[in-house]
């Protein structure tokens with residue numbers, strides 16, 4: 001468990017953050033200026049809090065009560081920035097092992113670096129460079145890895161290339177990761193835990209699927225970003241039609257593309273704005289996915305949209321409808337209705353492992 005409890009005044013800005021993060025990837029998400037970088041800098045030891053406590057398991061990195069403040073180089077923290085910052089005159093192999101060679105063979109395997117070892121950084125793509133930077137950070141045997149917008153400088157195809165490697169890292173390497181991002185698809189794919197910052201405070205914190213599907217989260221993450229994250233298993237592959245059938249606790253979903261092998265676990269983000277609600281089972285509809293659901297929340301905001309929390313089996317879904325529709329349909333907590341999800345609403349960037 002990682003404990004973060006930080007108070008820090010930065011000019012007119014007050015950072016006041018408390019949360020506990022279990023193993024896995026903890027995404028730190030929030031608008032520009034919400035305090036994400038200040039938070040990870042405090043964890044790295046680059047910014048000294050006015051008060052608080054930071055601990056990774058039993059290792060205390062900072063504690064104002066006992067006046068402990070480990071210098072950055074003693075914190076055993078790996079830091080991966082937006083730009084890879086590799087040594088240009090060294091091969092990938094030498095870059096990787098510059099600070100240590102902990103678990104080298106496995107890190108090279110998980111990050112798919114084997115064929116790049118003799119190359120120089122100048123000849124690598126942006127995504128490959130970031131994988132080398134990640135590998136180098138891991139070979140120093142950190143107890144925590146901090147990644148501050150590591151994919152922000154990459155274009156969409158390079159991002160798509162590197163995400164599966166970070167997913168493998170999350171699933172196969174023990175090192176916990178703090179991952180700063182303002183891209184919700186990235187967060188939905190990678191995060192185990194999500195911490196949403198708002199003006200220096202923790203506005204929401206918990207398992208990523210729970211936080212993103214809460215109606216209250218919608219104003220914080222933005223209406224386009226809000227939506228459920230569900231874990232599914234591949235139940236069928238309709239090869240002729242190029243579709244994949246996914247099973248989850250709430251039923252079945254059919255999505256475009258052949259997404260993996262039978263039985264494989266797939267994580268899917270379903271944007272709230274792409275869920276349509278119907279009070280009766282629809283007939284003669286082109287959409288492939290019609291799920292029976294029960295309303296758990298109806299949250300009227302200040303704008304024209306209403307966030308509707310839904311229970312589908314053991315999973316939470318989220319829909320955004322207009323105030324007018326919510327009133328006309330008389331939507332109320334406990335009501336059993338149908339959620340309709342267009343197969344093409346879930347983009348490739350919303351599907352992970």
Ligand SMILES: Nc1ncnc2c1ncn2[C@@H]1O[C@H](COP(=O)(O)OP(=O)(O)OP(=O)(O)O)[C@@H](O)[C@H]1O
Nearest residue numbers: 010011012013030031032033034035036037038039
């Ligand atoms: N040394 C400082 N002195 C005064 N204000 C500061 C200082 N460092 C940061 N701030 C302010 O603290 C706030 C949080 O900054 P921070 O960089 O942590 O946000 P962020 O969420 O990482 O933003 P972005 O996504 O744009 O990188 C901002 O308003 C910033 O201007």
